[in-house]
Amino acid sequence: MTDQKTQFYFEIKDLSVGFRTFEGIKPVLNIEGLGINRGETYGLVGESGAGKTVLALTILGLLPKPAGMILNGSILFDGVDLLKQSEKQMAEIYRGKRLAMIFQDPMSTLNPVFTVWQQIERVITRQEGLKGKACLKRSLELLDMVKLPDTMNLIDKYPHELSGGQRQRIIIAIALSCGAEFLIADEPTRNLDVTIQAGILKLIDELQRDFKMSVLFIGNNVSLVNIFCRNAGILYRGKLVEEGLSNCVVQNPLHPYTQTLISAIPRSKSEKLKFSKTIIKPEAENGCPYFSRCTIGKENCSTHVPMLREFRTESSAESLNDIQNPVQKAACFYAGGTI
Amino acid sequence: MTKFILRRVLLGIIVLLGVAFITFFVARVVPSNPAAKWAGPRANQEQIAKATIELGLDKPLLVQFGKYLTDLIQGNLGHSLRTRRPITQELLESLPATVELVLLSTIAAVFIGIPLGVISAKRKDKMIDHFSRLFSIGAVSLPTFWIGLILQLFFFRILDIFPMGGQLSTEIKILMDIPKITGFLMFDCLITGNFTIFFDALWHIVLPGITIALYPIGLVARMTRSAMLEILNEDYITAARSYGLKEKTVLWSYALKNSIGPTSTVVALSIGYTLVNTFLTESIFTWPGIGSYISSAVIGNDYPAIMGVTIFSAFSYVLLNLAADIIIALDPRVRT
Numbered sequence: 124m125t126d127q128k129t130q131f132y133f134e135i136k137d138l139s140v141g142f143r144t145f146e147g148i149k150p151v152l153n154i155e156g157l158g159i160n161r162g163e164t165y166g167l168v169g170e171s172g173a174g175k176t177v178l179a180l181t182i183l184g185l186l187p188k189p190a191g192m193i194l195n196g197s198i199l200f201d202g203v204d205l206l207k208q209s210e211k212q213m214a215e216i217y218r219g220k221r222l223a224m225i226f227q228d229p230m231s232t233l234n235p236v237f238t239v240w241q242q243i244e245r246v247i248t249r250q251e252g253l254k255g256k257a258c259l260k261r262s263l264e265l266l267d268m269v270k271l272p273d274t275m276n277l278i279d280k281y282p283h284e285l286s287g288g289q290r291q292r293i294i295i296a297i298a299l300s301c302g303a304e305f306l307i308a309d310e311p312t313r314n315l316d317v318t319i320q321a322g323i324l325k326l327i328d329e330l331q332r333d334f335k336m337s338v339l340f341i342g343n344n345v346s347l348v349n350i351f352c353r354n355a356g357i358l359y360r361g362k363l364v365e366e367g368l369s370n371c372v373v374q375n376p377l378h379p380y381t382q383t384l385i386s387a388i389p390r391s392k393s394e395k396l397k398f399s400k401t402i403i404k405p406e407a408e409n410g411c412p413y414f415s416r417c418t419i420g421k422e423n424c425s426t427h428v429p430m431l432r433e434f435r436t437e438s439s440a441e442s443l444n445d446i447q448n449p450v451q452k453a454a455c456f457y458a459g460g461t462i
Numbered sequence: 463m464t465k466f467i468l469r470r471v472l473l474g475i476i477v478l479l480g481v482a483f484i485t486f487f488v489a490r491v492v493p494s495n496p497a498a499k500w501a502g503p504r505a506n507q508e509q510i511a512k513a514t515i516e517l518g519l520d521k522p523l524l525v526q527f528g529k530y531l532t533d534l535i536q537g538n539l540g541h542s543l544r545t546r547r548p549i550t551q552e553l554l555e556s557l558p559a560t561v562e563l564v565l566l567s568t569i570a571a572v573f574i575g576i577p578l579g580v581i582s583a584k585r586k587d588k589m590i591d592h593f594s595r596l597f598s599i600g601a602v603s604l605p606t607f608w609i610g611l612i613l614q615l616f617f618f619r620i621l622d623i624f625p626m627g628g629q630l631s632t633e634i635k636i637l638m639d640i641p642k643i644t645g646f647l648m649f650d651c652l653i654t655g656n657f658t659i660f661f662d663a664l665w666h667i668v669l670p671g672i673t674i675a676l677y678p679i680g681l682v683a684r685m686t687r688s689a690m691l692e693i694l695n696e697d698y699i700t701a702a703r704s705y706g707l708k709e710k711t712v713l714w715s716y717a718l719k720n721s722i723g724p725t726s727t728v729v730a731l732s733i734g735y736t737l738v739n740t741f742l743t744e745s746i747f748t749w750p751g752i753g754s755y756i757s758s759a760v761i762g763n764d765y766p767a768i769m770g771v772t773i774f775s776a777f778s779y780v781l782l783n784l785a786a787d788i789i790i791a792l793d794p795r796v797r798t
Contacts, residue, residue, distance in 0.1 A: 224704045
């Protein structure tokens, strides 16, 4: 298990991203390590503002410039550091071809003044060099793949004539048009109805299996990630606070933040909802990012930043007997304690 | 789409009716006696009374307005009090020279203003952006007559590169046979292959052209820049980049088409403004267009001519806005 670190297909090491503001550079993302194997799904969970989308944009090299700055670290994809690639290399070799991204809001991801066809055509022509009839054939194939009905008719419509679910399927079709190996799904079901959400998730799951893609699934719903992903990471204020097999993380959360998150999931009607009793303490500038909301934190939490530590959990190992020694990591001095 | 255009045309007609109504009644309220003017400087009471009947000024106002409207629909703007010639004919004679100027400045606004705006949005806060902002603000805020005078001072008086004014050199006007087919001088020269006159005309249009074009270029550049800045932050632009599309495609096609709404409105409005601006510029550069015509009409108290030019300006505004609306309707969300 220890030498796995070198084998990751996609790996983030000591990544630190900041935004330039009037008061200087504000760090927004600080990830010590995150690895995804080929064909694996990794679920990244965090509340809004945790830095999930910033991470996605950083991977693709699309951070808004000049405000966004990469301060440190590397993102290794198939052995190549994406952060060291030039803008031209990113556009020509990686984006669209090998890395794809599904954006969070289907309502604003399609260009409103072009028809579906015009938008798909451009990408296919650019990436695969197909033109005319061949391009149309490929587009229809893609729309079939994402299970859209009546594709011939649909292709000439403008985005505002389509429903949210239809749009998201088209976005998925465009993103996957070039057979990307690595997909970033940034809250792909946000702003969609629950029934449509399920359909979209099922679709991504199927496509992931069919194409053997690695997926970085970003969401704010822990239970969704548990169903959908093998591994899960919990992001809080730009820092990975817990990581492990999603099953373990959900069943046996170690970090107090994860525990709060999980206890907030409604399970049955009779059960009283547990909302975290948020005690707002002063921010610990040099300490744990969760300090101000933590209920178990002690003195040293405000002065030292906890690093990700490995924990071995017996109970979850039984339920996942195909995996030996599942490793769960948490960044907390008192991980495993109860809140 | 047809319904959309029809509705716009109808709206335009209503606007024109309003303008006709206002110009007509304002002209009647203005204290001047058109009949006396028509009868001539040394007319006696009898002659003036006769002129009053001849011009229909003795009839009730509403009847006069009705006659004015019917004439207007037939394209008859009445007769000039100074020259006693039909105003429509006089306008059509001076129109081509003005249209040449306006057309030139519009082409400049589109082909210089829009790219300048796009580039400065792309390179926000870089050298080119600062330069373009300085240029736009200067171009919009400096008064036209001042720019005209300064250009004359530099390029005619000091450097002596360009002529001071007029549409053609005097020698050419006297010595050469000037082609007259459409009335558009440069166009006529081109189709008859008369390049000597063409280049002379080109040489003459440079200074008044720059004077008039600066404002629309600045305005369009500024408007395009701000529209583009907003659009470049949209999700669909980031998404387009994530598909690996070329930056060129993203900028000049994906983003620019979205900014066509505000940009074309500004282009259309600035053409209207330019038309009014030519009135001043033409006097400075002695350009034989509508501007020169209106200034002599105003000085000569020739109110039918003034009304004619007003109606003509309003008509151009309505037409231009109609064109802008149709261009904006390229955006599928606007169409109804």
